[in-house]
Amino acid sequence: MKEGPDIARIASLVGDPARANMLTALMDGGALTASELALEAGVSLPTASSHLAKLMDGKLLTVASQGRHRYYALAGTEVANMIEAISGVAAHSGPRRARPGPRDKSMREARVCYDHLAGDHAVAMFDRFVAEKIIVRDDEEIRLGPAGQGFFAAIGIDTSGLGNSRRPMCRACLDWSVRRSHLAGSLGTAILDKILTEKWARRPSGSRVVEFTPPGRKAFETLFLA
Amino acid sequence: MKEGPDIARIASLVGDPARANMLTALMDGGALTASELALEAGVSLPTASSHLAKLMDGKLLTVASQGRHRYYALAGTEVANMIEAISGVAAHSGPRRARPGPRDKSMREARVCYDHLAGDHAVAMFDRFVAEKIIVRDDEEIRLGPAGQGFFAAIGIDTSGLGNSRRPMCRACLDWSVRRSHLAGSLGTAILDKILTEKWARRPSGSRVVEFTPPGRKAFETLFLA
DNA sequence: AGAATGCTTCGACTACCATCGAACCATGGA
DNA sequence: TCCATGGTTCGATGGTAGTCGAAGCATTCT
Numbered sequence: 261m262k263e264g265p266d267i268a269r270i271a272s273l274v275g276d277p278a279r280a281n282m283l284t285a286l287m288d289g290g291a292l293t294a295s296e297l298a299l300e301a302g303v304s305l306p307t308a309s310s311h312l313a314k315l316m317d318g319k320l321l322t323v324a325s326q327g328r329h330r331y332y333a334l335a336g337t338e339v340a341n342m343i344e345a346i347s348g349v350a351a352h353s354g355p356r357r358a359r360p361g362p363r364d365k366s367m368r369e370a371r372v373c374y375d376h377l378a379g380d381h382a383v384a385m386f387d388r389f390v391a392e393k394i395i396v397r398d399d400e401e402i403r404l405g406p407a408g409q410g411f412f413a414a415i416g417i418d419t420s421g422l423g424n425s426r427r428p429m430c431r432a433c434l435d436w437s438v439r440r441s442h443l444a445g446s447l448g449t450a451i452l453d454k455i456l457t458e459k460w461a462r463r464p465s466g467s468r469v470v471e472f473t474p475p476g477r478k479a480f481e482t483l484f485l486a
Numbered sequence: 487m488k489e490g491p492d493i494a495r496i497a498s499l500v501g502d503p504a505r506a507n508m509l510t511a512l513m514d515g516g517a518l519t520a521s522e523l524a525l526e527a528g529v530s531l532p533t534a535s536s537h538l539a540k541l542m543d544g545k546l547l548t549v550a551s552q553g554r555h556r557y558y559a560l561a562g563t564e565v566a567n568m569i570e571a572i573s574g575v576a577a578h579s580g581p582r583r584a585r586p587g588p589r590d591k592s593m594r595e596a597r598v599c600y601d602h603l604a605g606d607h608a609v610a611m612f613d614r615f616v617a618e619k620i621i622v623r624d625d626e627e628i629r630l631g632p633a634g635q636g637f638f639a640a641i642g643i644d645t646s647g648l649g650n651s652r653r654p655m656c657r658a659c660l661d662w663s664v665r666r667s668h669l670a671g672s673l674g675t676a677i678l679d680k681i682l683t684e685k686w687a688r689r690p691s692g693s694r695v696v697e698f699t700p701p702g703r704k705a706f707e708t709l710f711l712a
Numbered sequence: 713a714g715a716a717t718g719c720t721t722c723g724a725c726t727a728c729c730a731t732c733g734a735a736c737c738a739t740g741g742a
Numbered sequence: 743t744c745c746a747t748g749g750t751t752c753g754a755t756g757g758t759a760g761t762c763g764a765a766g767c768a769t770t771c772t
Contacts, residue, residue: 265576267510267569272501276760280494294719304762309720311760319579328718328769338574343493345571348564350491353545502730520749533731535750554739554748714772721766728759736751742744 273318274346278303279311283320283334283343291324291331326444370470372463376448377455377470385451385484386442395430395443402430404447412447415483417454422446455480499544500572504529505537509546509560509569514694515600517550517557563670566600567659596696598689599659602674603681603696611677611710612658612668621656621669628656630673638673641709643680648672681706 274280278301285292285300292300298308312332315321320339324331334340370379377385389395393405394412404419412419422429431445443451455461460476463469472480500506504527511518511526518526524534538558541547546565550557560566596605603611615621615631620638622631630645638645648655659670669677681687686702689695698706 265573265579267572267576268501268503268506270572270576270579271497271499271506273497275494275498275501277494278760280497284493303760305719306721306763307761313720320575330719338571338578342568342571342575345564345568346493346496347491349546349568350493350496352564353492353496504730529730530732531749532733532751536730539750556749716771717769719766719768722764724762726759726761728757730757731755733754734752736749738749739747741746 270318270320270342273315273320274343276311277301278307279315282308282311282315282332283339286321286332286334287340287343291333293329293331297332366469366471370461370472372452372470376442376444377452378442379470381472381480382442388485389443404430415454417447417450419447422450451484496544496546496568499541499546500569502537503527504533505541508534508537508541508558509565512547512558512560513566513569513600514598514689515560515566517559519555519557523558560600563600563653567670570599570604570659592695592697596687596698597694598678598696599668599670599694601678602659602668602670603678604659604668605696607698607706608668614711615669623658628658630656638676641680643673643676645673648676677710 274283281301282297285297294308294312295305297312298305301308301311303311312321312323315332316323320335321332322335324333334343368379370377370381372378376382386395389405390397392407392411394408395402396405409419419429429445429447430443431448442448455470455476456463458476458479459473460479461470461472463471500509507527508523511523520534520538521531523538524531527534527537529537538547538549541558542549546561547558548561550559594605596603596607598604599608602608612621616623618633618637619631620634621628635645645655654671655673656669657671657674658667659674668674681696681702682689684702684705685699686705687696687698690697
C-alpha cells in the first residue's frame, strides 16, 4: 500500500483552490510577485505567503529575489506538464468555461514591470541595444557600452546622473511572456519615464498594461528599434 | 481569476492519502472491489465507500456491478496519465525513500502503466524507435515514422488496424522513474499484449511489476533493442 | 536617518472533511 | 423464507488546514 513516490502530498498541494489559481497563473512560464499571486488567487497577502511557502516546500515553485520583490515561477516543465495533465482530466469532469480576454494580449505586448517596461517591445529594445553596443553583456553583468552615453544623451537621458546611487543603472530582468531578458535598473526606469512623459503611451489604472498611442508607437520604434 | 477547468477539485481528490492509494492500486489497469480497495488504502469499509463515491463523482473511476460485487477501475488512460505525471513530480520532491527496496527496483525496470509498458525497458525501447525512425517526434506530437509500418508488420502487429479509433496510436507518456518518455497509445497497448501473449513476461498478481523470463528478456532485447 | 513598500511570521478562529460504529439496503445461496 | 456477505448511508467526533489581522523583517527611496 505504500509504494512509489508520495503522490498525495503533491496532489493535495495543487488541491487547494488558492494554490491552484496561483499555479495556473504561472502556467505561461512567467514569474509573478507574491502580491500579484495573492490578487490572482483572491486571498490576502499572509494567506498567499503561507501557500507559497508550502509550494516551495514541495518544490513546485522556484523563487528569485529581485530587490524587495520575490518572483515566483514554476519549478520546471515537469510541473507544468503535471498541471496540464490534471487540467485534461478536469476538463472532462466539469464544464469548462472559456474566456479568451483581450487583456492578456496587450499584457504580452507592453506592460510595466515594477518600474520599467516589459513585454515584446521591451525585449526587442533590449536586443537592439545589445546589437548596437549601446549596452554590453559581460557575464551576468550588463553595463553601458561604448555607444551608450551618446545615444541616450541624444534623446535627453543623462546617463551620468544615473550612476551615483547604490542602485545599478543597468540590470537584466527576465521577461515572463517572452522568456528573455529586458532592461531594468535606473536606466530602465528613465526610459519608461520618457515614454510616459512624452505621452507615447498611457497606463489604464489598476493594470500593468502599457497602451501605446499610434504616433507614440511610431516614435518608440524609430527611436529604439530602428 | 477563475478560469479554465477546475483543477483544484480534481487534484484534491487525488490529494487524500487513502484515495491516492486506491488510485495507485488501480494503475495496473485492473478492477478491484470496494473491500479490496479499503484494505489497500488502509481504511474501514465505510470510509472507503465514501471515498469511492467522491472519485466516481469526479469521474476518475468507473464501476461495474457483477453480482453483489462492485468492481472499480480507472476511468481511462487520461486519468492514468495524470497519476503518472503527478508521480513524476513527487519522485523529485518527496523524501526519496531511503533505499530503493527490491520491489522498487523491479518496478523501475519494467511495470505496467495502465495499459502499456513503462520503466527502463520501455524508455530504452522508445529511444531505439526514435533512432531507427520507426516513430518520429514532431513538435509535441509523435507519429509512426517511415520505417514503422514495416517493422511492426514483421513482428505481427498490424498498425493499419490501430489508427481507426479516436484514440491516438502513438502518444508519449512521461516515465516517473526515469525522466524520459515512453510509448503509450494503442500501439503501446499492442506491444504490451505481444509481450504477454508470447509469454516473454508474466505479471505477479496485485502488482504493476512486469517480470521478464530469461528467454523472454532475450527475445525482447533482440526484437526491440537490437 | 526616516518613511514607504513588499513580504513573512505569529496567533487565534473557523470550517471542512476524513474517520469509524451502527444501522440500513441488496444480492445470492440454503 | 431466513441467513450470510458485500456495500452504502447516517450521525457524531476529532484533527487538520485555510483564513485573516497585527506585528515583525528586509529592502529601497527620499
